[in-house]
Amino acid sequence: MAVVVNWFTSLIKFVQQFVAVGLRRYQRFAIAFLLTTLLAINLSPSSAIALDFGDLFRILPSAIQVIQLSNVSDNDEVNLGRQINAQISQQVRISRDRNAIRLVRRLGEMLVPNSDRPNIPYTFQVVEDNSINAFATMGGFVYINTGTIASADNAAQLASVIAHEMGHIGGRHALEQMKQAAITQGIATAIGVENDQLVGLGAQLALQLPLSREDEFDADRRGLLTISRSGFAPQAMPAFMQKLVNSGGGTPAFLNSHPATPDRINALNELIRQNNLASAGGGLNDREYQSIWRSRYR
DSSP states (O other), X not given: OHHHHHXXXXXXHHHHHHHHHXXXXXXXXXXXXXXXXHXXXXXXXXXXXXXXXXXXXXXXXXXXXXXXXXXXXXXXXXXXXXXXXXXXXXXXXXXXOHXXXXXXXXXXXXXXXXXXXXXXXXXXXXXXXXXXXXXXXXXXXXXXXXXXXXXXXXXXXXXXXXXXXXXXHHTTHHHHHHHHHHHHHHHHHOOOOOHXXXXXHHHHHHHTOOOOHHHHHHHHHHHHHHHHHTTBOTTHHHHHHHHHHHTOSOOOTTSOSSSOHHHHHHHHHHHHHHTXXXXXXXXXXXXXXXXXXXXXXX
């Protein structure tokens, strides 16, 4: 009850100023005010009791930032992704191996027309790292470790990893993560999020923070359909996951422990069954891949 009374008291004060200065000038702030208050009550009811009108105006920049992240255009996303990529490139070793780059780019470019977002520019890069991992950030930037190239048995398996990361881009998962982080940090610190902070946050999300269970399942689904539409055997995706699980070397970073990998494999096999994809596609017996690419990184 105290939260509601406090909220209405602040709202009355706001409406008085709103009417005094005119509707158009404060339209954006009205939306942000309501959003900020509801977020505060939802995330921390006890702290919302202590909020007064001045507190809410101090956290308006964060609320406005959340609104902007919710409505970001493709061009803005690509521009932000380009800045995040520049920071990521300072934290990992981007490979200069032309053959490895050519392989990943060739597979990626085969997938783009059949992806969920074929109209944005994609950048496929290889990371010099023997660990099995792959990641992506907003705006079409995909990164594949050399350890992943070495571990794949064929082109279809490597394509499935690339397609999974493209699935995260297709689902705008990084943007959603960033929005949630901006909400949490904004409410906690009562300050806005500047663009350089967004870039740093985007790099951190790509390199360190796990995605949600729902995001991983969604990226698996999107990736499976993408490789199938691109002519690759969809069973390569669950097969590669199963191979990594059976390797006994611990769960690779590529296979997030949340959700459990067996659950992801079961969901993929069920999707293949439901769409009658079991006998479709190629890329499973790529002799060039076996003889050159796997040995290259061993």
